[in-house]
Each structure stands twice: as C-alpha cells, then as structure tokens.
Amino acid sequence: MPLVVVGSVALDSIETPSAKRDNVLGGSAVHFSYAASFFTGVGLVGVVGEDWPEEHTSLLQSRQIDTAGLQVIPGGKTFAWRGKYQPNMNDRDTLEVHLNVFEDFDPVLPESFKQSEFVFLANGSPVVQMKVLEQVKRPKLVVADTMDLWINIQNDELRGLLKRVDGLLLNDSEAKLLADDENLVRAGHKVREMGPKFVILKKGEHGAMFFSEHETFVMPAFPTETVVDPTGAGDSFAGGMMGYLAEQTEFSAQTFKSAMAYGTVTASYNVEDFSLDRLKRLQRSDIDQRLNQYRRMLTF
Amino acid sequence: MPLVVVGSVALDSIETPSAKRDNVLGGSAVHFSYAASFFTGVGLVGVVGEDWPEEHTSLLQSRQIDTAGLQVIPGGKTFAWRGKYQPNMNDRDTLEVHLNVFEDFDPVLPESFKQSEFVFLANGSPVVQMKVLEQVKRPKLVVADTMDLWINIQNDELRGLLKRVDGLLLNDSEAKLLADDENLVRAGHKVREMGPKFVILKKGEHGAMFFSEHETFVMPAFPTETVVDPTGAGDSFAGGMMGYLAEQTEFSAQTFKSAMAYGTVTASYNVEDFSLDRLKRLQRSDIDQRLNQYRRMLTF
Numbered sequence: 106m107p108l109v110v111v112g113s114v115a116l117d118s119i120e121t122p123s124a125k126r127d128n129v130l131g132g133s134a135v136h137f138s139y140a141a142s143f144f145t146g147v148g149l150v151g152v153v154g155e156d157w158p159e160e161h162t163s164l165l166q167s168r169q170i171d172t173a174g175l176q177v178i179p180g181g182k183t184f185a186w187r188g189k190y191q192p193n194m195n196d197r198d199t200l201e202v203h204l205n206v207f208e209d210f211d212p213v214l215p216e217s218f219k220q221s222e223f224v225f226l227a228n229g230s231p232v233v234q235m236k237v238l239e240q241v242k243r244p245k246l247v248v249a250d251t252m253d254l255w256i257n258i259q260n261d262e263l264r265g266l267l268k269r270v271d272g273l274l275l276n277d278s279e280a281k282l283l284a285d286d287e288n289l290v291r292a293g294h295k296v297r298e299m300g301p302k303f304v305i306l307k308k309g310e311h312g313a314m315f316f317s318e319h320e321t322f323v324m325p326a327f328p329t330e331t332v333v334d335p336t337g338a339g340d341s342f343a344g345g346m347m348g349y350l351a352e353q354t355e356f357s358a359q360t361f362k363s364a365m366a367y368g369t370v371t372a373s374y375n376v377e378d379f380s381l382d383r384l385k386r387l388q389r390s391d392i393d394q395r396l397n398q399y400r401r402m403l404t405f
Numbered sequence: 406m407p408l409v410v411v412g413s414v415a416l417d418s419i420e421t422p423s424a425k426r427d428n429v430l431g432g433s434a435v436h437f438s439y440a441a442s443f444f445t446g447v448g449l450v451g452v453v454g455e456d457w458p459e460e461h462t463s464l465l466q467s468r469q470i471d472t473a474g475l476q477v478i479p480g481g482k483t484f485a486w487r488g489k490y491q492p493n494m495n496d497r498d499t500l501e502v503h504l505n506v507f508e509d510f511d512p513v514l515p516e517s518f519k520q521s522e523f524v525f526l527a528n529g530s531p532v533v534q535m536k537v538l539e540q541v542k543r544p545k546l547v548v549a550d551t552m553d554l555w556i557n558i559q560n561d562e563l564r565g566l567l568k569r570v571d572g573l574l575l576n577d578s579e580a581k582l583l584a585d586d587e588n589l590v591r592a593g594h595k596v597r598e599m600g601p602k603f604v605i606l607k608k609g610e611h612g613a614m615f616f617s618e619h620e621t622f623v624m625p626a627f628p629t630e631t632v633v634d635p636t637g638a639g640d641s642f643a644g645g646m647m648g649y650l651a652e653q654t655e656f657s658a659q660t661f662k663s664a665m666a667y668g669t670v671t672a673s674y675n676v677e678d679f680s681l682d683r684l685k686r687l688q689r690s691d692i693d694q695r696l697n698q699y700r701r702m703l704t705f
Contacts, residue, residue, distance in 0.1 A: 192587045194587065194588065287493045288630060289610070289628070290628045290629060290630045291630045311608065311611035322628070322702045323612075323625040323702070324625065324703075325611075325624065325625045326623070328589070328622070329590060330588055330590045330591045332588060362705035365705075366705050400705065402622045403624075403703040404704070405659060405663045405665075
C-alpha cells in the first residue's frame with residue numbers, strides 16, 4: 106500500500122444557497138482517498154457506526170481503495186456533520202456536529218498498511234495523529250492537516266507532532282493563528298520553523314501557498330463557475346497532491362509544484378457537485394486534460 | 406505620448422500597524438504613471454491646489470512623465486486622504502477624505518495627449534471619465550477603473566461608459582456588487598457582457614483574474630513578506646500592465662497575460678514602502694528580474 110490516510114468518515118448534511126442534501130458520504134479520509142485513488146493505491150483508516158450504509162464501502166472499494174482499516178463499531182453511530190454555506194460559497198457555518206464513534210477513534214493500522222511510505226494524517230486531534238505515526242515503520246513522507254480547534258486546545262501536542270512530520274497542511278486563517286502573524290508569507294515560514302520541512306497554506310477559492318526552506322510559491326485555484334458544494338475541497342486537494350507524490354521518486358520543489366497542481370485540479374472537480382458525485386463520473390484523463398489547461402493558464 | 410492617465414493626484418496620510426506617514430505623494434494617476442514610466446512614455450492629467458509641493462512634479466518629470474495635463478488651481482487645496490490599515494494589511498478604513506480641488510475636476514487634455522493610443526481612466530466619476538473619452542481622437546485601447554461608490558450612485562452613467570471602453574478594472578467585491586453574483590468567475594463574465602471586451606478583477610493579496618469572451622484566467626499576487634503600505638497597489642498594477650501594453654503591437658490573450666504579470670510584479674514593489682519610495686529606488690532590470698522569478702514560480 107503506497108499511501109495511507111487516517112481521518113474522519115462521515116455522513117454530511119449540506120445546505121447551499123441553491124440546494125440541500127442530507128446524510129451524504131463525506132469525511133476527510135473519504136474525500137482524500139477517493140481523490141488519491143486516481144493516482145495510486147490507497148488505504149483508508151477510519152471508524153463508522155452501525156448506521157453506515159455498506160454501499161459507501163463498496164463505492165470506495167470500486168476505486169481499489171483498501172478499506173481494511175475501516176472499523177465498524179457495533180451499536181455506534183457514524184460521525185455526522187451539518188453545515189450551511191454562505192452565498193459566497195467560501196464561508197460556512199457549522200449547524201450540527203455529532204462526533205459519535207469518531208469521539209473515541211483509536212486508529213489501528215492493518216499490518217499491510219504499516220509499511221506504507223506515504224502517510225496523510227487528516228485533520229484530527231494531534232494525540233490521535235501521533236498514535237498513527239507510532240504504528241508506521243519507515244515512512245518516506247508524512248503530511249498532517251490540522252485546524253484552529255487543535256491550535257487552541259492541544260497546542261503543545263500539536264507542536265510535538267510538528268517536529269515529527271515532513272509537511273503540514275492548514276488553512277490561511279489557521280496559519281495566521283498558529284504563527285501569530287497576519288502576513289501569510291511570514292506566517293507560512295514561521296509555521297515551517299516549528300518543525301515541518303514544508304508547509305502548505307490552503308486559501309480556498311484563492312488557491313494555495315507552499316513554503317520550504319528555500320522556496321516560497323503560490324498557485325491559484327482553478328477558476329470555475331460551477332461551485333455546487335465546496336465540502337471536501339481541501340481533502341481532495343491533499344488527496345490529489347499526495348496521490349501524485351506517492352508515484353514519484355524524487356521530491357524537488359518542481360515535484361511539489363506539480364503535486365500541488367494535480368491537487369488543485371482534483372479539488373476543482375470535487376466542488377462541482379455534492380459529496381463524491383462529480384469524482385464518481387471522473388476519469389484520470391479528465392484530470393490530465395484540466396491540468397494542461399491549468400498549465401496553459403499560468404504560462405506567459 | 407503613447408499612454409495617458411487621468412485620475413487623482415493626492416496627499417495621503419497613512420497609518421499601518423507599525424508606522425505612520427502624513428501628506429505623502431499619492432493618488433491613482435501618480436501611482437499609475439510612475440509605474441507605467443518603467444515601460445513607456447506617459448502623460449498625466451490631474452488637478453492639485455496651491456499647497457502642492459513643486460518637488461512632487463519634479464519627481465514625476467524625472468521619470469519623463471509629461472505633466473502638461475496637471476492643473477494647479479490658485480487658492481485651491483489638493484485632494485487629501487487619510488486611511489488606516491488593519492493588521493492583515495488588506496482591509497483599510499478611510500478616516501478622512503477631503504476632495505478639495507478634485508471635487509470639481511474638469512480634465513482638459515493638452516493637444517499632444519489627444520492622439521494617445523492608450524488611455525487609462527483611473528477611478529473617478531463615470532461622467533468625468535466620459536468627458537476624457539470625448540477628447541481623445543482614435544485610441545487603440547481604453548481601460549477604465551471604477552469603485553463601489555459609482556456603482557451605487559452613478560450606475561446608469563457607469564453602464565453607459567462600459568459600452569465605450571475596451572477594458573474595465575475593478576476589485577472583486579465591486580464586481581460582485583455590479584454583477585449581483587457572488588461567484589467571481591460568473592461575476593467577471595457578467596460585467597464583461599455589460600460592454601467591455603475584457604474585465605480584470607483585482608483581488609489584492611490574492612492576485613487578479615482576467616475575463617474575455619474566450620478566456621478566463623487567474624494570476625496570483627507575487628508573495629512578499631514586506632508589505633509596508635498597500636496604497637496604490639491597484640494603480641501600480643494597472644500602470645505596469647498598461648505601460649507594457651502600450652509597447653505591444655498585437656493584443657492576444659498571451660499579451661494580456663504578460664501585461665498582467667508585469668503589473669503584478671510592479672505592484673509587488675509598490676507595496677514594499679510608503680508612497681513611491683520603493684519605486685523611486687527601482688530599475689527596470691529589477692522588474693524583469695522579479696518577472697523571471699514569478700514566471701519560474703508558476704512553471705511546473
């Protein structure tokens with residue numbers, strides 16, 4: 106298994122200015138693994154309850170995603186989230202969060218996952234993320250995601266984790282919070298100095314920035330009129346990026362730039378419909394075609 | 406005179422979280438013309454009062470900017486603006502505006518300016534912008550800037566102007582207002598359908614987007630840690646862009662992309678110090694050097 110993701114598996118209820126969906130397939134590990142599956146073999150580690158529709162597992166398996174790490178808790182209920190997007194489709198309000206079985210998530214990597222060289226620790230408690238790290242043998246590249254909640258309530262644990270990962274992915278506002286700096290370029294580098302070799306700031310509709318010791322670059326989002334549901338955009342970005350990286354042999358700045366371009370394009374499809382609905386209709390060739398369009402857009 | 410700009414000439418008082426300047430040289434026509442002067446010959450049309458320090462005119466002339474169109478109103482006072490930047494350096498509050506002589510600005514183009522092929526109508530009343538258009542003979546490319554004030558109080562006049570210009574430049578929030586659409590890509594194209602052949606949306610620290618009938622593209626801002634004073638960023642972007650265009654013979658999408666790249670890079674220098682202080686220390690070779698860096702950043 107080249108790539109493993111550990112994160113949430115959820116049933117999402119989503120309201121946008123023009124539509125509404127209840128209990129659709131979601132969660133960071135789901136969006137990540139589905140996006141990554143266009144590039145490489147991927148194993149998913151997560152937890153669900155008895156209410157979990159088996160068809161969701163089948164859908165993941167239809168993309169050759171290894172679900173051996175998906176625990177089903179008897180009598181438990183799956184993590185459920187309800188959110189409402191503002192008219193700008195960039196800001197959202199969380200209306201309900203029921204952590205359910207995710208509250209006591211104790212990730213256990215199947216033996217076959219422990220040799221994975223590429224590991225993505227999707228957004229979650231840094232304590233749980235650390236537990237995963239202790240189970241993988243000799244990872245080549247570990248990237249973690251985090252959020253404001255952990256920066257606020259588990260700052261020490263997060264700082265500890267940052268010394269153990271290769272890369273950190275977080276939103277621009279979270280980077281400002283963690284670095285205590287309003288300038289994104291300075292904030293990115295300050296976070297990098299906390300431990301990771303590279304930091305990627307996600308700016309939603311404005312794209313993403315990359316920071317390593319000798320590199321600072323920014324890539325815009327792929328411009329699209331069709332933004333139906335932004336849920337999972339960040340995780341599908343990460344999935345496309347890590348999926349691409351897992352198939353590479355060297356990790357130069359150019360490699361990361363291509364990886365971010367693939368992540369950008371994959372995420373641009375993800376937002377075009379609810380849940381995985383757009384990605385379900387996607388071919389790898391669609392991704393490559395839009396990547397070429399994106400490259401032409403940035404060439405002058 | 407290849408390029409003419411008509412706009413404000415001002416004395417700015419600026420507060421940032423770390424510094425403060427009173428009565429420094431500013432205004433849209435000033436930032437625009439200084440930026441454009443690295444690329445082409447430029448004539449400035451504006452108005453000032455008796456309080457205008459002659460050294461400011463000398464500074465503009467030292468860059469071969471033709472100030473024959475700068476009216477000095479006896480007994481009048483120069484347009485004065487005071488603003489304060491938020492810690493994010495992207496949002497600002499206007500503390501004071503004294504239009505003074507700019508309130509009755511009646512632009513008169515010197516004879517030598519009327520043959521100019523490239524015209525930039527910096528932000529101002531669409532009625533005044535139209536008066537300028539009536540004075541130019543056979544312009545090749547006319548680009549206007551506008552703002553929420555005119556969208557709100559002179560909407561009809563603005564709509565009339567849009568049918569007469571080749572390009573419109575405006576902020577993302579203003580495009581959303583004018584198009585009544587929260588999606589930037591749709592908003593950009595809707596504004597374009599109001600008349601101009603192309604529309605450029607300025608997104609501040611997030612870059613700029615371009616819309617023509619067959620093209621939609623986005624270019625990120627040049628990432629910099631050194632944001633001392635963002636005042637004039639949009640106008641120096643426009644100046645670099647129009648200055649470059651004024652030296653071209655054909656106007657393909659590629660030409661506009663290069664022009665926007667030059668605008669982006671010129672603006673990235675403008676924000677590195679107050680007023681024109683950074684541009685005063687700038688050489689054309691600095692711009693080309695950063696342009697190459699910017700191009701490398703976007704190549705994968």
